[in-house]
Amino acid sequence: MNWNAINFDWNQARSFLATAEEGSFSAAARVLARTQPTVGRQVAALEQALGVTLFERVGKSLNLTTAGAELLVHVSEMASVANRISLTATSQSQAVEGQVRITASDVVSAYQLPPILKQIRLAAPRLEIDVVAANDIRDIQRREADIAIRHVRPTQPGLIAKLVAEATAHFYAAPSYLEQVGRPRNEDELAKLGFVGFGDVDTMIGFLNPAGIEVTRKNFRIGSQSGIVSWELVRQGFGISVMSDDVAALTPGVERVLPEREPFKFPIWLATHSELQTARRIRLVFDQLANHLGSRTNY
Incomplete structure (x- = not known):
């Protein structure tokens, strides 16, 4: 079939692309900020317009058919071109206005970003800031965010990454919990107490x-x-x-456990697409984040 001869809705194509990449309608809906039924309807409408089946439903999984795999090549090329057009247009903008999307973990977004955003608003009151609070790594190249705050160095080609700080972290608990179980005096006693899991437990144990x-x-x-x-x-x-010592300092009602223990250390990276750094609004926010995260973070 000649896919180039078929005119279809780009929103339907985006839903198909996200579903193919994420593996399910629900995951695609989260990436696209749409509802799962909407994504499902758009994929079904695309299948109807093309007269082919794009996915095979196997239990809860969606597998690409041969026709779906062929279409994915073309839609991926379309998405790449659309992203380059968007990046080029954004990089030419010198006005300190418009939207800037910042992605960071939910903890960083809730505790550390607000005071920095106040300073950014004073510097550029016409900016629109969208904070994407997510604990997964959002793709800057796909324009899911303009600037990312991460604790691992981004390695994707076409990105600019800047190490802005090395933060510290310690063990923390509520005084009420420590009064109940006793304050540990060493790591062996600490290992006998209860822990609160952040995300994947096996990953925490491995850390x-x-x-x-x-x-x-x-x-x-x-x-x-x-x-x-x-x-x-x-x-x-x-x-x-x-927890990060910076976040703990902003949180009443917690106490450092084993306060004399050497702190954990972890990097704070800022990342943006290389073409976005020529956009004045992106550059301003990037520099403000670098300055404030660097000055507010323990070394």
């Missing part, structure tokens, strides 16, 4: 065990994929967890 904290899954009786929820559980006395 803590090499640091000398011999915890297992039995230590993690409660937790959340949301960093904000997990941190609130710590504050409410459900257990211990690691």
Whole structure:
């Protein structure tokens, strides 16, 4: 079939592309900020317009058909061209107005960004700031965000990454919890207490065990994929967890555990697309974030 001879709706094509890349309608809906039924209807409408089946439904999974795989090549090319056009247009804008999307973890977005955003608004009151609070890594090249705050160095081609700080973190808990179980005096005593899980528990165990904290899954009786929820559980006395010292300093009702222990250290990276740095509004926000995160963070 000659795909180039068929005129179809770009929104339908975006829904198809996101579904093919994410593997399900629900995941595609989260990426596109649409509802799952909307994505499903748009893919079905595209299938009807083309007269082919694009996905095979196998249980809860969606597998591309041969026709779907062929279409994916063309739609991916279209998306790449559209992204380049958008990047070029944005890079030519010198006005300090318009929207800038910043993505960071939910904890950073809720605790550390607001005071910085106040300063940015004073510097450029006509800017529109959209904070994308997400604990997964958003794709700057796909324009899911203009600037990303990350704790690992981005490696995608075409990105500019700047190390702005090395932050520190310690163990924290609510005084009420420590009064109930006793304040640990060393790492062995710490490993016998309850921990609040942030995200994947096995990942946390893989982080803590090499640091000398011999915890297992039995230590993690409660937790959340949301960093904000997990941190609130710590504050409410459900257990211990690691947290950035900057965030802990902004949180009443928590106490550092093993205060003399050497801190954990982790980098703070800013990333943006290389073409976006020539856009005045992107550059202004990037520089403001670099200055404030660097000055507010422990080294």
